[in-house]
Amino acid sequence: MKSKLTVWEAACIVTGYGIGGGVMAMPYLAARNGVVVSLIILAVSYLFSLLMHMMVADLSLRSGGGQIVAIYEKFLFTGKFKKPLTIAFFCMVALVMLTTLSTYITGGGEIISAYLNIHALFGRLIFYIAAASVVLFGLKAVGISEKIAVFFIFVMLAVLAAASFLNIRNPLPVLPGAWNEVMAYFGMAMFSFVAFFSIPQTVEGLGGDIKKIRKAIVVGFINVFVMIFVITLCALLSSTEVTPLAMLGWSAGIGKWAQITGSAFTLLAMVTTYWSISLALADIIKAQTKLGTRSSWLLATLPTLLFTLLGQGGFMEFMRIAGGLNAILIAVLIIPTFRGADKEGPTRILGRFASLPAQVLVVLSYIAMAVGSVVEI
Numbered sequence: 001m002k003s004k005l006t007v008w009e010a011a012c013i014v015t016g017y018g019i020g021g022g023v024m025a026m027p028y029l030a031a032r033n034g035v036v037v038s039l040i041i042l043a044v045s046y047l048f049s050l051l052m053h054m055m056v057a058d059l060s061l062r063s064g065g066g067q068i069v070a071i072y073e074k075f076l077f078t079g080k081f082k083k084p085l086t087i088a089f090f091c092m093v094a095l096v097m098l099t100t101l102s103t104y105i106t107g108g109g110e111i112i113s114a115y116l117n118i119h120a121l122f123g124r125l126i127f128y129i130a131a132a133s134v135v136l137f138g139l140k141a142v143g144i145s146e147k148i149a150v151f152f153i154f155v156m157l158a159v160l161a162a163a164s165f166l167n168i169r170n171p172l173p174v175l176p177g178a179w180n181e182v183m184a185y186f187g188m189a190m191f192s193f194v195a196f197f198s199i200p201q202t203v204e205g206l207g208g209d210i211k212k213i214r215k216a217i218v219v220g221f222i223n224v225f226v227m228i229f230v231i232t233l234c235a236l237l238s239s240t241e242v243t244p245l246a247m248l249g250w251s252a253g254i255g256k257w258a259q260i261t262g263s264a265f266t267l268l269a270m271v272t273t274y275w276s277i278s279l280a281l282a283d284i285i286k287a288q289t290k291l292g293t294r295s296s297w298l299l300a301t302l303p304t305l306l307f308t309l310l311g312q313g314g315f316m317e318f319m320r321i322a323g324g325l326n327a328i329l330i331a332v333l334i335i336p337t338f339r340g341a342d343k344e345g346p347t348r349i350l351g352r353f354a355s356l357p358a359q360v361l362v363v364l365s366y367i368a369m370a371v372g373s374v375v376e377i
Helices: 007-018 021-030 035-062 068-075 079-116 120-135 139-164 179-192 196-205 210-238 246-254 256-289 293-310 315-344 356-374
Strands: none
Touching: 007 139, 007 196, 007 210, 007 256, 021 035, 021 179, 021 210, 021 246, 021 256, 035 068, 035 179, 035 196, 035 210, 035 315, 035 356, 068 079, 068 196, 068 256, 068 315, 079 120, 079 256, 079 293, 079 315, 120 139, 120 256, 120 293, 139 196, 139 210, 139 246, 139 256, 179 210, 179 356, 196 210, 196 256, 210 246, 246 256, 256 293, 315 356
C-alpha cells in the first residue's frame, strides 16, 4: 500500500475525532471531582484508550486495511449466522456513528444560532453544510483539512490560555467528588479519547507502515490529552461559571473578544470531529453496500442532519448517549475479535502488550465508561 498521508496528517485525523464535544464537557465534570483526581483519571483513560486503539490498528493491518465492520466480519462472525451478524453489526455501527455526528451538529448549531441570532435549525443546517462538504473529496482532503484546523486550534488555545492566566477568578477545586461524579468523569474522558473508527483510515493513509501507525496514534492522543488539560485548567481558573460546554463560561470570564475566539475554537473542534467520523462512516457504507463514493457520502452525512431536526435533548444528553453506545460496542466485541485474529499470525503492533491481562483491562475500562455515561450527576 502506498502512503497517502503524512504522519502528522494521520495524527490530526485521530486528534480531530477526539477534540469535539467530549473535550468541551471535561471542565464541567472536573469541577465536581477536583484537579488531582481528574488528572489521574485522565492519564489512566489515555493509557487504556491507547491500548485499545493499537488493537484496532493491529486488526485493520491483519485484515489488509479493512474498516471496522470488515474486521469483525473476518475475525469474529463465523458459520451460518455470519451474514446476519454482519448486517446487524453494520446497523449498530451506523447508529452509533450517526448519533455521534448528530451531537456535533447540535452543539455547533447552538453556537452558530446564538452568534448569528437565527433559529437553531438554521444554525444546524449551516454547520452541516460546512462540515459535510469536505468529506466528499476523500481521505487526503480530510487529512489536509484536519492538519490546518488543528494548527489554528492550538494557536487559539495558546492565546486563550495566556489570557486566562491574566484573568484568574477562581481557586482550583481539590475535593474529590462522589462515586457517580468520578464515574461520569471517567466515562467522558474515555469518550474523548475514542477514535477507533478513524484508525483504519490511519492504517490505509500510512500505507500499513507499523512505525508510522504507532506514532500517529500516540501523537494524535497526546494532542487530545494536552487540549483537555489546558482547557480544563484554564476553564476552572477563569470561568464566570463552568458550563457544560466549557468554552461558553470560560471565554465569558476573559472578555468579549475571547467569546468570539472561543466560539471559533469550539466550532473548529466540532467540525474536525465531524470530518473524521463521517469519513469513516462513508468508507464503511461504501465497503458494505458497494455503493459509489457520492452515494456513500450522502448516506453518511444527510441522516445526521435529520436526526438533529427530529430529535429532542440538548448537547450533554446527545453526548452521553453517544458515549454509552460507543462503550457497549467496544467492550462487548473488540477483545473476542482480537483473539479471533490470532489465526492470522501474531500481533504486529502491540507485541507483549497484547497479553490477556491487557485485554481484560480494556474490557473493564470500557464497561466502566458505559456506566459513567449513564449515571446521574
